[in-house]
Amino acid sequence: MQPRIKVGRAEAARWLxxxxxxxxxxxxxxxxRAEAARxxxxSSGSATEICTRLRDLELLSEEPAPPTGRGRxxxxxxxxxxxxxGVAVDIRHADWRVAAVDLEGRLxxxxxxxxxxxxxxxxxxxLRTAVGELSERYGRRLRAVSxxxxxxxxxxxVAQASGLGWRDFGIRPLLPGVPQSLQNDATLAGLAExxxxxxxxxxxxxxxxxxxxxxxVDRGDAVTGATGAGGEFGHLPxxxxxxxxxxxxxxxxxxxxxGRAMARLRGESEPDDPRAYAVATLADSSPDARxxxxxxxxxxxxxxxxxxxxxxxxxxxxxxxxxxxxxxxGPALEEAYTSGLMRFRRTNPPPLVPSSLGSDGPLLGxxxxxxxxxxxxxxxxxxxxxxx
Numbered sequence: 001m002q003p004r005i006k007v008g009r010a011e012a013a014r015w016l017x018x019x020x021x022x023x024x025x026x027x028x029x030x031x032x033r034a035e036a037a038r039x040x041x042x043s044s045g046s047a048t049e050i051c052t053r054l055r056d057l058e059l060l061s062e063e064p065a066p067p068t069g070r071g072r073x074x075x076x077x078x079x080x081x082x083x084x085x086g087v088a089v090d091i092r093h094a095d096w097r098v099a100a101v102d103l104e105g106r107l108x109x110x111x112x113x114x115x116x117x118x119x120x121x122x123x124x125x126x127l128r129t130a131v132g133e134l135s136e137r138y139g140r141r142l143r144a145v146s147x148x149x150x151x152x153x154x155x156x157x158v159a160q161a162s163g164l165g166w167r168d169f170g171i172r173p174l175l176p177g178v179p180q181s182l183q184n185d186a187t188l189a190g191l192a193e194x195x196x197x198x199x200x201x202x203x204x205x206x207x208x209x210x211x212x213x214x215x216x217v218d219r220g221d222a223v224t225g226a227t228g229a230g231g232e233f234g235h236l237p238x239x240x241x242x243x244x245x246x247x248x249x250x251x252x253x254x255x256x257x258x259g260r261a262m263a264r265l266r267g268e269s270e271p272d273d274p275r276a277y278a279v280a281t282l283a284d285s286s287p288d289a290r291x292x293x294x295x296x297x298x299x300x301x302x303x304x305x306x307x308x309x310x311x312x313x314x315x316x317x318x319x320x321x322x323x324x325x326x327x328x329x330g331p332a333l334e335e336a337y338t339s340g341l342m343r344f345r346r347t348n349p350p351p352l353v354p355s356s357l358g359s360d361g362p363l364l365g366x367x368x369x370x371x372x373x374x375x376x377x378x379x380x381x382x383x384x385x386x387x388x
Contacts, residue, residue, distance in 0.1 A: 015377045015380050015381070017040070017042065017046065018050055018053065018054055018059075018380065019375060019376070019380070021036060021040065021047075021050050021051070021054065022059060022060070022103065022375050022380075024036055024039055024040065025060060025077045025078070025079070025103060025104070026103050026105070026371060026375065027195070027199060029079065029104040030076045030077070030078065031076060031077055032065065032074050032075065032076055033047050033048065033051055033075065033077065034047075034074075036051075055080070057380075057383065057387060058080045058083050059080055059083050059084070059380070060077055060078070060080055060083070061077075061078050061079070061080045061081065062075040062077060063075060063076055063078050064076075078104065079103035079104045079106075080103075082141070083103060083141070084141055084142075085100045085141045085142050085143065086100070086101045086142070086143065086146060086367055086370025086373075086374060087100060087101070087131055087142055087145040087175065087178075087370065088146055088148070088363045088367045089145065089147040089174070089366060090148045090185060090363045091123065091127075091148065091149040091151075091164075091185075092150050092185070092362075093150055093210045093275055094114055094115060094273055094275065094276070095112060095113060095114045095115060096123065096126065096127060098111045098131060099111070099367075100138060101366075101367035101371075105367050105368070105371075107360070107363060107367070110363075111130050111133075113126060113130075115164075118164050118165060120164070120166050120169045120171075123164075124171055124172070124174075127171075127174055128174050131174040131175050132175075140386060142175060142178060143178065143179075143373070143374045143379060144181075144370040144373040144379075145175050145178055145180040145181075146180070146181050146182075146366040146367070146368075146369035146370040146373075147171060147174075147180065147181065147366065148185040148188040148189070148362035148363065148366045149171075149183075149185055150163055150209060150210065151164070151185075152229055153183055153228055153229060154227045154229040155227055155228060156181065156182050156228065157170045158170070158182070160247060162210075162211075162245075162247055163210045163211075163274075181369055181370075181373065183224075183228065183366075183369060184215075184229075184231060184232075185207070185213070185362035186206075186209075186212075186213030186214050186215060186320075187213070187215040187222055187224060187230075187365070188361075188364075188366050188368070188369060189205065189319050189320070189357065189361030189362045190207065190214055190217055190222065190231075190319070190361075190365070191217060191222045191365045191368050192361055192362075192367070193205050193217075193317050193355050193356065193357055193361060194217035194220060194222075195220050195368060196356070196357070196364070197317070198314075198315055198317075199219070200219055200220070201314045201315055202216075202218050202219065202313050202314045202315075203216075203217045203314065203315050203317055204217075204304075204307055204308065204313035204315070204317070205217060205316075205317045205318075205319060205355075206233065206304065206316065206317070206319070206322055207319040207320040207322065207355075208257060208258055208278075208300075208318075208319075208321040208325070209320045210260075210274045211234040211252075211254030211255075211258055212233060212253060212254055212257055212258065212300075212303075213231055213232060213233060213234055214231050214233050215230075215231040216231070216311055216313065233303070233307060234253050235247055235249060235252045235253070235254060236306075237249070237250075237251040237253075238251070238253035238303045238306065239251045239253050239254070239255050239261075239299070240255070240256065243255045243256075243264075253299070253303050256296070256299045256303075257296045257299050257300045257303075257325075258274050258275075258278055258321070259271055259273075259275055259276070259278035259279075259281070260277075261292075262277060262278055262292045262293070262296060263277055265288075265291070265295055265296070266288050266289065266292050275321070278321050278324075279321070281293060282321070282324040282325075282328055290328075290329075293325065293329045294332040295332075296325060296329070297325045297330070297332040298329075298332045298333065300322065300333055301332070301334065301335065301336030302337070302340045304337050304340075304352070305336070305337050305338075305339070305340025306340060308341060308349070308350055309340075309341065315350055315351060316350050316353065317353050318354055318355060319357065319361050320355075320359075322354075322355075323354035326354060333352070337349070
């Protein structure tokens with residue numbers, strides 16, 4: 001881990017307006033300098049001074065705005081083409097992905113590979129090779145690494161990843177000397193969804209892949225509990241008590257809504273790849289597939305109702321395979337959701353909204369997390385110091 005730079009009061013004051021402007025461009029790229037000044041409540045002179053400083057440090061660029069035919073040509077604020085980058089990593093049940101990401105959240109150099117060997121050491125070795133290739137291309141522009149894992153994560157370690165067979169495993173730095181974080185994939189997907197689509201709202205995000213996870217996001221801040229292991233909604237005892245879960249408990253909601261549940265409902269053995277099985281079932285028009293989807297949708301709807309009753313979100317965003325259940329068995333899901341809500345909530349229930357990010361949610365969430373590390377007083381001080 002890179003040592004922290006001690007930032008004094010003068011240095012902190014120097015970065016105060018710059019941090020606000022960078023966060024604004026990160027959330028809403030492509031705005032003008034005048035729009036940024038109004039949004040931040042600062043004068044046009046202050047906005048000009050901050051923009052000049054950030055441009056000189058290769059943190060922001062100003063590009064010609066698309067012509068409108070009205071008034072004088074203007075410029076818009078964008079990520080600098082030579083600016084800092086994050087590394088986003090997504091470890092899934094069957095494969096992994098690695099990408100570089102810029103201030104605006106744009107992914108590039110995306111590499112995806114199936115696991116050649118699911119042992120954690122083998123997976124991490126492959127990831128280190130992929131991240132090393134990014135380092136060869138971008139060098140010191142890579143400022144933070146953020147890893148999303150299909151796993152229960154506690155204290156920045158994999159407590160357990162049932163689909164991968166991992167237990168109590170820490171991922172050593174993939175890029176030595178660069179800050180690295182590790183979080184649950186559904187947590188990060190929900191963080192990205194909430195910040196990009198509903199930044200000022202209270203969002204419950206639920207994500208079905210192998211099992212179901214999610215996160216409660218309060219106006220852009222993920223609530224992950226005392227040790228970072230919060231959001232394991234799939235291990236609420238909402239399933240069949242007779243069904244054992246690989247986590248060690250019985251009756252987990254995980255086992256009631258995903259590809260494993262669909263296979264049991266169809267009288268088939270547990271699939272090696274539950275996600276692929278669920279995708280195939282969603283596309284299957286046979287009566288037994290339709291019946292399995294309706295039952296899993298009902299189980300999802302009732303669980304969502306319980307979480308809404310307990311957490312009081314404004315919106316419920318559905319990611320991963322959950323939008324497929326909403327598409328293919330929407331009436332069953334909606335009926336179970338409505339019937340499970342407390343009476344006072346039924347007049348204006350939180351809407352069930354498909355995620356806008358699709359399968360890129362965890363990777364984009366990792367990008368958000370990486371820039372949470374980069375756009376700090378310490379992060380900007382390190383960047384500026386290396387350019388002196």
